[in-house]
Amino acid sequence: MSVTAPGDLGFEGRVVLVTGGASGLGRQYSEDLARAGAHVMVNALAGDADRRHEAESFVDALNREGHTVALAFGDVGIEQEAVCTVTRTVETFGRVDALVNNAGVGVTGALQDVTTDQLRTSLEVNLLGTAWTMQAALEHMRTQGHGRIVNTGSGVGAFGAPGAFPYIAAKAAVFGMTLSAAADNADVDICINTVSPIAYSAMGTGFTRIDPALDEDRLHARHISPVVMYLAHERCSMTGQALHAAGGRVARIFTAMTGGYSSEALTATDVAEHLEQIRDASTYFALANSREQYDHIPRTPRSIS
Structure with a gap:
């Protein structure tokens, strides 16, 4: 059952995998994609019993609404689990048309203070996890002859900030990785782009300290979701690009x-x-x-x- 607004982009019958799709921004993406008609595979960390129950309840609720949603527990920061998430999607729905790499972890600290383990954690989830799911999805997308991939960058990865070296290093690399993967797959109808969101989530906090005048409602994830949905849609024809999204505004980020x-x-x-x-x-x-x-x-x- 699709509840896409009249005239908006529909995903009827399309299969979309959303990593980190049961909470934060990913939860919004999963909801909106399912309600637009997509068959959605929601990836989530197994975590503790409460976290698993929350993810299961979220997916069950969408299915009760008449949508087609499945759940794949797995940590994309572990190669085997990242690949299995894509494999599970194809086994469940027969293919994967779009991949939204939303899963991430915030690791802070200045370079002179952080440990190798902190660096490794950030790189494994934010960078390698994105690479592993892309690599697995591209195997199927290239066979299909089409696909869309949306990677998640960050404004701090593009423009820098103090005190978050592990996170910034990984997110900055996502921009370059997206450019490279897009160029490597330009021979097929596969578009790979980056979204750089600003929104309230477990990882996106403290905005009022940056700007006390910010309206919390304008930083809701629902203002980011349309950008992700466009980039995941077959109508998207650009590739290797990065879009900033915040508060209903969309802009291009580029290196000049x-x-x-x-x-x-x-x-x-x-x-x-x-x-x-x-x-x-x-x-x-x-x-x-x-x-x-x-x-x-x-x-x-x-x-x-």
Whole structure:
């Protein structure tokens, strides 16, 4: 039973796996996708009895509404469990049309203070977990000839912040990993993009300390879900992109290169004396791929003999 708003994107018959899909932002995504007609596999950590019961109750409630939802317990930070989550989706529904990599863990601390175990935990869940589920899903998507993958980045991964080195390092890498995977699968109807959300959740707290004027309701996960649903939909044709989503606003996040300064006899003194021009962002280039860097390298005119 689909309850998609008239004119909105429908997912009738499509199969979508949402990691970390029983709580926080993932819970909202799972609800909205199911109500739009998708067959949803909700991945969740088994955790303790209360956590398992909460996930089971959530999935049961959606099924009682007439939707098609299944539950796969597993920790995406463990390779075998991440792969099994995708395998379970295909075994249950016959295929996987879209993957929403939402599962994550917040690990804070400055680089000089964190332990190797803290770094490893953040990388295994936030980065490797995303890579493992993508890799497993892509095997099926490439055979199908289509698929959509939505990875979860973070504004702090894109722009930096103090005191959260393990989390930021992993989330920054997600942007690059998405670009790479998108380029590697551009030969098939597979689009891989990143969403960078700001919303209240167990991991997203403390916004009032950043800006006391923020309206808590505007930071509800329901304002993020439409962006994720678009990126997971067959109508999405862009790939290798990152979209910021917060409070009903959607914007593109990208890496740019300024016009800069050039000299055939560049010296370190030149760099120091022209730093303002080098950093000036009034002229910039948003490169579509790394190859375009070479288009901006000054050319030495060839002499004609």
